[in-house]
Amino acid sequence: xxxxxxxxxxxxxxxxxxxxxxxxxxxxxxxxxxxxxxxxxxxxxxxxxxxxxxxxxxxxxxxxxxxxxxxxxxxxxxxxxxxxxxxxxxxxxxxxxxxxxxxxxxxxxxxxxxxxxxx
Amino acid sequence: xxxxxxxxxxxxxxxxxxxxxxxxxxxxxxxxxxxxxxxxxxxxxxxxxxxxxxxxxxxxxxxxxxxxxxxxxxxxxxxxxxxxxxxxxxxxxxxxxxxxxxxxxxx
Numbered sequence: 001x002x003x004x005x006x007x008x009x010x011x012x013x014x015x016x017x018x019x020x021x022x023x024x025x026x027x028x029x030x031x032x033x034x035x036x037x038x039x040x041x042x043x044x045x046x047x048x049x050x051x052x053x054x055x056x057x058x059x060x061x062x063x064x065x066x067x068x069x070x071x072x073x074x075x076x077x078x079x080x081x082x083x084x085x086x087x088x089x090x091x092x093x094x095x096x097x098x099x100x101x102x103x104x105x106x107x108x109x110x111x112x113x114x115x116x117x118x119x
Numbered sequence: 120x121x122x123x124x125x126x127x128x129x130x131x132x133x134x135x136x137x138x139x140x141x142x143x144x145x146x147x148x149x150x151x152x153x154x155x156x157x158x159x160x161x162x163x164x165x166x167x168x169x170x171x172x173x174x175x176x177x178x179x180x181x182x183x184x185x186x187x188x189x190x191x192x193x194x195x196x197x198x199x200x201x202x203x204x205x206x207x208x209x210x211x212x213x214x215x216x217x218x219x220x221x222x223x224x225x226x
Contacts, residue, residue: 035215037163045155045163045206047215061214062120095162102210105153105168112162 002026004096004110011116017084020113022096029077030054032098035106036070036081040092050099051079086117121145121209125218131226138194140221142207145188151211152190154183157220158203166205167192197223 007021022034036048049060051070058070069082079096094113097106122145132138142152150170155163165174167183170190180195194201202225207218 044220045157045208045217047208047217049214059213097163099210102151103169105165105174105208105210106155106163107165107168107174109162109164 002098002108004098004108006094006096006110006113009114009116011118012086014086014088014117014119016086016117017082018086018115020081020083020094020115022079022081022110024077024079024098027098029074032100034070034072034079035097035099037095037097037106037109038092039095039112040089048081048094053079083115086115088117088119090115091117120214121148121212121216123207123209123216123218125205125207125221127221128219129222129224131224132197133226134197134199136197136226138197138201138223140192140205140207140223142185142190142192142218143188144190144209144211147187148209148211150186151209152183152185153208153210154181154192155206155208156201156203157206163206194223 003025005023010018030053033050035050038046048064051058067084071080096110098108124143126141152170154167157163171183182193184191204220204222206220
């Protein structure tokens with residue numbers, strides 16, 4: 001069965017970096033792009049961008065350029081989100097979600113990784 | 120960016136009620152519209168893609184309709200497990216954008 005398993009909660013100080021992982025199983029990793037979605041506490045869903053798992057080419061939404069980096073390790077079918085120079089406003093749940101094509105939506109999601117930034 | 124506007128933002132309903140949630144796009148998105156359900160502390164779950172296609176294992180009491188700019192999610196007979204927040208999302212042009220969510224509460 002398809003599973004996306006994310007790394008656990010992180011508590012970081014402002015200015016530090018964090019790397020969230022998303023381990024995929026149950027399907028051919030390179031057949032689906034991987035999206036990243038942020039949800040601030042009590043707020044809605046915000047698309048951060050995606051990474052092409054075939055080429056490793058990332059696409060970032062406005063507001064997620066510079067400090068945010070998507071990467072892959074296809075040998076272990078894992079996608080990563082790294083955030084540097086953490087700010088209090090980065091406190092949120094971060095989800096990975098796979099996508100076959102725009103027609104089919106984001107059909108499987110990780111359980112989420114909570115990143116908390118203290119000042 | 121395409122703006123997605125849901126209405127209402129919240130609603131109270133009883134078990135067995137018919138519930139309708141609207142989603143409007145700021146420009147035409149054909150049928151590139153998806154609906155998700157999110158329960159507290161859980162990841163979103165895809166319910167409907169391409170405006171009206173039910174994801175596998177989603178109960179048939181859920182349905183979606185619309186094209187262009189106006190879309191609707193209908194729950195024909197609300198069940199206890201349906202109390203959640205629902206989001207629409209357009210996948211027509213990046214950046215993908217979500218509606219602000221509709222919280223369905225127990226009356």
